Amino acid sequence: MKKIILLTTGGTIASKPNPDTGLLSSGALTGEELASMCKLPSAIDLTVESIFQVPSNQMDAERLSQLKDRIEALLADQHVDGVVVTHGTDTLEETAYYLDLAIANEKPVIITGSQRGPFELGTDAMVNIRQSIIAATSEKLKGFGTVVLFNERLFPARYVKKFHASNVDGFTSEGYGYFGTVDQDMVTVYQKPLDREVYSLKEGLPVVDIIPFHLGADDRFIKTSISTGAKGIVLEGSGRGHMSPQMAGAIAEACHQGIIVVLTTRAGEGEVRHVYDFPGSVFDLTNKGVLIGKDYDSKKARIKLAILLATGATKQEIEQAFLN
Numbered sequence: 001m002k003k004i005i006l007l008t009t010g011g012t013i014a015s016k017p018n019p020d021t022g023l024l025s026s027g028a029l030t031g032e033e034l035a036s037m038c039k040l041p042s043a044i045d046l047t048v049e050s051i052f053q054v055p056s057n058q059m060d061a062e063r064l065s066q067l068k069d070r071i072e073a074l075l076a077d078q079h080v081d082g083v084v085v086t087h088g089t090d091t092l093e094e095t096a097y098y099l100d101l102a103i104a105n106e107k108p109v110i111i112t113g114s115q116r117g118p119f120e121l122g123t124d125a126m127v128n129i130r131q132s133i134i135a136a137t138s139e140k141l142k143g144f145g146t147v148v149l150f151n152e153r154l155f156p157a158r159y160v161k162k163f164h165a166s167n168v169d170g171f172t173s174e175g176y177g178y179f180g181t182v183d184q185d186m187v188t189v190y191q192k193p194l195d196r197e198v199y200s201l202k203e204g205l206p207v208v209d210i211i212p213f214h215l216g217a218d219d220r221f222i223k224t225s226i227s228t229g230a231k232g233i234v235l236e237g238s239g240r241g242h243m244s245p246q247m248a249g250a251i252a253e254a255c256h257q258g259i260i261v262v263l264t265t266r267a268g269e270g271e272v273r274h275v276y277d278f279p280g281s282v283f284d285l286t287n288k289g290v291l292i293g294k295d296y297d298s299k300k301a302r303i304k305l306a307i308l309l310a311t312g313a314t315k316q317e318i319e320q321a322f323l324n
C-alpha cells in the first residue's frame with residue numbers, strides 16, 4: 001500500500017465561512033478536518049499534517065524554508081511514497097517553483113489548492129485533494145520535481161500560472177500546456193520535462209524585488225530597492241524586455257553596486273532578446289550589466305534569482321542558469 005503525506009498550509013482549500021463577516025477565513029480548517037471531508041481510495045495509507053494555517057499572501061521566505069525542510073524530512077523516510085501540499089492559490093505558483101528548484105528527492109511532490117472553499121457550492125477543494133493524492137502515488141511522476149495539480153491537470157512548476165482570479169479552471173502554463181491529467185483514478189502523462197534543475201541552498205533567501213515597467217515609469221522604485229539593500233532585482237519589461245529611458249540610469253547604478261538585475265518580459269509568452277538599440281532597450285540594459293531573463297515570468301525569475309543567490313552563485317553562473 002502506498003503511503004502519502006498530506007501537508008496542509010491553509011488557503012481557500014482550508015477555509016471556513018466566518019459568521020461575523022460572512023466572508024471566508026482562509027486556513028481555518030486543519031488538515032485533519034479537510035481530509036475527513038474527501039472520499040479517498042481506501043488502498044492509500046494517508047497521514048495528514050497541518051504545517052501552517054494561513055492565507056497564501058502570508059507565505060514568505062521563512063515559511064518556504066520550513067515547508068521545504070519538512071517535505072525533505074518526510075521524503076527521506078523510505079516508507080513514504082510521495083507528498084501532497086495544499087496551499088492558497090494566490091502564491092501557489094511561487095511556492096511550487098521554490099520547492100521544485102530546492103528539493104532533490106525523486107519522489108512525487110504534488111501541490112494543489114482550490115478556488116472555492118470546501119463549504120461553497122460546487123467546491124473544487126475535495127476533488128483537487130483527491131486527484132493530487134492519486135497523482136502522488138504514481139510511479140510516472142517520479143523525477144518530475146514539484147508538480148501542480150489543478151482541475152484534473154498536471155502542470156510544471158516552472159511555467160504554471162494562476163490566470164483566473166476565481167474560476168475553478170484557474171491555472172495554465174501559457175504556451176507550454178499541461179503535461180498530464182488525473183482523470184478519476186487514472187494518471188496519464190503525455191510529456192516529461194527534459195531537464196531538472198535543483199540547487200542546494202547555503203543560506204536563507206535574500207531580498208529580491210520585482211520592478212515592473214509601465215508607460216511613463218520613472219526610477220523611484222529602483223532607487224528605493226538599491227537604498228534598502230536588495231540583493232537582486234527582477235525587471236519586468238515590455239515586449240522583448242524594454243524599460244523606460246528614465247529608469248536606465250538607476251538600473252546601471254544597481255548593477256554597479258553589485259545587485260544582480262535580471263530582465264523579464266510582461267508579455268505572457270516569448271523571450272527577452274537583443275533586437276533594438278534605443279535607451280532602455282535590452283541592448284542598452286545588458287551593456288549596463290543587466291542579465292537576460294529569457295522567457296521567465298517575473299515571479300518565477302524572482303524565486304530562481306533568490307535561490308541562486310542563496311547558493312552563493314557568481315553573476316556568471318546566474319547568467320548561465322537563466323539560459324535554461
Ligand SMILES: NC(=O)C[C@H](N)C(=O)O
Pocket residue numbers: 010011012013026054055056057087088089090091113114115116
Ligand atoms: N483560492 C485561494 O486559495 C485564494 C486565497 N486568497 C489564498 O491564496 O490563500
